[in-house]
Amino acid sequence: xxxxxxxxxxxxxxKPFLRNGVGDPxxxxxxxxxxxxxxxxxxxxxxxxxxNGHIKNVDYDPVTRVAGALAFHTVADFENRKIIxxxxxxxxxxxxxxxxxxxxxxxxxxxxxxxxxxxGGVHSTCSALAIEMAIxxxxxxxxxLIRNLALALEFLYDHPLHLHLLAGPxxxxxxxxxxxxxxxxxxxxxxxxxxxxxxxxxxxxLMTDLNPLxxxxxxxxxxxxxxxxxxxxxxxxxxxxxxxxVPGGMSSTINLTVMNEMFVRLSQFFDYSKxxxxxxxxxxxxxxxxxxxxxxxxxxxxxxxxxxIFDHPDAYDATYENCNEWGNRRWATPGxxxxxxLVTTDLKTINIGLEEFVEHSYYEDWTGEGQxxxxxxxxSGNPLSPYHPWNKVTRxxxxxxxxxxxxTWDTTPRWDRQAMEGGAYAxxxxxxxxxxxxxxxxxxxxxxxxxxxxxxxxLPETELEWHVPEVWNAFxxxxxxxxxxxxxxxxxxxxxxxxxxxxxxxxxxxxxxFEIPKRGTQQGVGFWGAGRGYLxxxxxxxxxxxxxxxxxxxxxxxxxxxxxxxxxxxYEEAVLNTPLLEESNDPAKFRxxxxxxxxxxxxxxxxxxxxxxxxxGLITREVNTCACGLDD
Amino acid sequence: xxxxxxxxxxxxxxxxxxxxxxxxRLSGRDAPANVVVEDLSYxxxxxxxxxxxxxxxxxxxxxxxxxxxxxxxxxxxxxxxYRWDGGLPADEEIQRMVTDAVTGIIALENTLVIARYFKAxxxxxxxxxxxxxxxxxxxxxxxxxxxxxxxxxxxxxxLATDDRASDQLxxxxxxxxxxxxxxxx
Numbered sequence: 139x140x141x142x143x144x145x146x147x148x149x150x151x152x153k154p155f156l157r158n159g160v161g162d163p164x165x166x167x168x169x170x171x172x173x174x175x176x177x178x179x180x181x182x183x184x185x186x187x188x189x190n191g192h193i194k195n196v197d198y199d200p201v202t203r204v205a206g207a208l209a210f211h212t213v214a215d216f217e218n219r220k221i222i223x224x225x226x227x228x229x230x231x232x233x234x235x236x237x238x239x240x241x242x243x244x245x246x247x248x249x250x251x252x253x254x255x256x257x258g259g260v261h262s263t264c265s266a267l268a269i270e271m272a273i274x275x276x277x278x279x280x281x282x283l284i285r286n287l288a289l290a291l292e293f294l295y296d297h298p299l300h301l302h303l304l305a306g307p308x309x310x311x312x313x314x315x316x317x318x319x320x321x322x323x324x325x326x327x328x329x330x331x332x333x334x335x336x337x338x339x340x341x342x343x344l345m346t347d348l349n350p351l352x353x354x355x356x357x358x359x360x361x362x363x364x365x366x367x368x369x370x371x372x373x374x375x376x377x378x379x380x381x382x383x384v385p386g387g388m389s390s391t392i393n394l395t396v397m398n399e400m401f402v403r404l405s406q407f408f409d410y411s412k413x414x415x416x417x418x419x420x421x422x423x424x425x426x427x428x429x430x431x432x433x434x435x436x437x438x439x440x441x442x443x444x445x446x447i448f449d450h451p452d453a454y455d456a457t458y459e460n461c462n463e464w465g466n467r468r469w470a471t472p473g474x475x476x477x478x479x480l481v482t483t484d485l486k487t488i489n490i491g492l493e494e495f496v497e498h499s500y501y502e503d504w505t506g507e508g509q510x511x512x513x514x515x516x517x518s519g520n521p522l523s524p525y526h527p528w529n530k531v532t533r534x535x536x537x538x539x540x541x542x543x544x545x546t547w548d549t550t551p552r553w554d555r556q557a558m559e560g561g562a563y564a565x566x567x568x569x570x571x572x573x574x575x576x577x578x579x580x581x582x583x584x585x586x587x588x589x590x591x592x593x594x595x596x597l598p599e600t601e602l603e604w605h606v607p608e609v610w611n612a613f614x615x616x617x618x619x620x621x622x623x624x625x626x627x628x629x630x631x632x633x634x635x636x637x638x639x640x641x642x643x644x645x646x647x648x649x650x651x652f653e654i655p656k657r658g659t660q661q662g663v664g665f666w667g668a669g670r671g672y673l674x675x676x677x678x679x680x681x682x683x684x685x686x687x688x689x690x691x692x693x694x695x696x697x698x699x700x701x702x703x704x705x706x707x708x709y710e711e712a713v714l715n716t717p718l719l720e721e722s723n724d725p726a727k728f729r730x731x732x733x734x735x736x737x738x739x740x741x742x743x744x745x746x747x748x749x750x751x752x753x754x755g756l757i758t759r760e761v762n763t764c765a766c767g768l769d770d
Numbered sequence: 771x772x773x774x775x776x777x778x779x780x781x782x783x784x785x786x787x788x789x790x791x792x793x794x795r796l797s798g799r800d801a802p803a804n805v806v807v808e809d810l811s812y813x814x815x816x817x818x819x820x821x822x823x824x825x826x827x828x829x830x831x832x833x834x835x836x837x838x839x840x841x842x843x844x845x846x847x848x849x850x851x852y853r854w855d856g857g858l859p860a861d862e863e864i865q866r867m868v869t870d871a872v873t874g875i876i877a878l879e880n881t882l883v884i885a886r887y888f889k890a891x892x893x894x895x896x897x898x899x900x901x902x903x904x905x906x907x908x909x910x911x912x913x914x915x916x917x918x919x920x921x922x923x924x925x926x927x928x929l930a931t932d933d934r935a936s937d938q939l940x941x942x943x944x945x946x947x948x949x950x951x952x953x954x955x
Contacts, residue, residue, distance in 0.1 A: 202865075202866055202869070203865070203866075203869050204869075205873035255873050255874010255875065256872070299873075303872055304869060350865045350868075351861055351864060351887070360815060360868075360872075363815070363872065364816065364819050367813075367816065377813070378813075378874060743873075
């Protein structure tokens, strides 16, 4: 059975229904998640702090080397070298959902793009998909292929950025040597396994080139972001905010010149992807062998969610009715993974299991007495929670921070009432296990791994294989993201090949004409993905204008606070499981490295701020573009 | 001598868009062959890469940048022009700026500090700061900044086209804010 907590069952034809006899199916007590990790109560923590000198508050504010504004509160037990309280704090309000109300839906493509200074294109695309579904407009095949290609290129900017500019320095010589001198000494005598591909003889050599600002890998990542960006703007006009994404496809002119220019850049990722995957293999192996306790850094249950991405041009029809079918033919398979097991790949099931809560967030609840639930079912008649995004109302309510009550601007998305994480790795895991990918000479889904046959560049043709890991932790997140470079490169290559075939046949049409209906109510949802994972935009139109717009991003899931059942959010859970492995016992020398490794392994991407006037007053006056992240 | 003139700002942020507003105004003037007016309000890393792409014989000898900078030591519309002393913060702070830059933050100090660190700037960098007032979504400048707008454009133009004007400027430093990594409570 797919849902273990929500009272939703499936009939013989696979259609979901609410279990008979359940009075209030979505009440807190009706569907309670099973025993699992829970936060200690704030009273208990306060008592421990008072009675023990070795227990201290340690606040990371801001968490550096992440996109946007994230703070993190911990209580560290330095005697037992562990974290006993972890609180994830999104410190800024974004408010795009409020901005969208009353606007022409086409504005969403440009406005929501500004949510992120890295992956504006995924927000634009997700908006376009939601609009396509709402108004009934399907792009032509070449439009689908080019859209896929553009967004794959965006990921080729995103992944190296995270691996070698943001997370990478945590494994560099300048950071490892002072915090863990004996570990670094071991690195100087440990030979790397994949020298033939990446060129590093010892792990210490590799660590030195991960050094921020001066390391060759750091500088190479900066260069490769340029290569990806140049390829991206050939299609999208501008980076990070594309100008050519429209409902019904792309407004770009695609010809052989553009495609050739594209290939010159894309092909540079064939070798780079090989290097990245095997560098992170070697880093992971080294840390595990040096101290198996590193397997606990950032560890949590393998609970993941992803909507899949990169549509098949022969399958995608932009309808909700058929989304299970076209979703299952995507190049990256959708899926929900619970405790390491894939429980569904159906987009409708993923959608109806989604809820957002605000117990510990600076928002008012929108459910309860006197409140009307807009949609009891999805467009296919499947049950929807009052906490589902199509029923959500964004009501910001800024107030003081209090761990017992409200402490973050992020909401608490849950699927089947469980804390799930989004990430590039979820897309990799689903695709490896589900065995539903389109046929490709380059990518093979084995049921337990993904085989990635990388074409020759300066390096020879190389088969990489990413295996579903036995443990889920910070190292595996980084390793999977590195393999995702290869996965994404090959998907981009497949889109390029598909587009070339279309062009050879004289097919140059990249968009379908559309009109925004001026009457009635329409619903749509964009199921897409950011470089960092899961992304949905839920849209409701009323007489041609947006009446509700809700965004859930990967960092909405990952940075979410503790929920109404006491389940910590993914960052929080990962940090609670993280041992403190720095070699010094002196709290004054503590750098929080393993906590930061745990957090950064998720590739946090936090919200921008903007000008929003709520009933409670002006929320913030800072305005930046940048940083996708939290949903409100 | 080749001179690059540009603004660093976000669009549609009232006074905080002054860099773009001035750059757009100056783009309409007939510039001497050695003066290039260009948008510098995009990814600082990309700007560095663009500067590094210049061949040695066409590298810029002077860069004049204009931006809104809140110093709080004068009324809105106050203009400060100086030759940047090129002072760089600690490496950790530069790392933070690179992080901000690659994740979408566009700021005067990020652009200049990172460009200087990676040796993409000429020695001669002229900064023109305007004290802002209004920080809201919108196209309108505050009345104070709007009143100074023509003079600001003329000043920037003279600093780009008249070597004596820039030579007479004092040396000055950027406003840099350091961010702590974490704190014990």
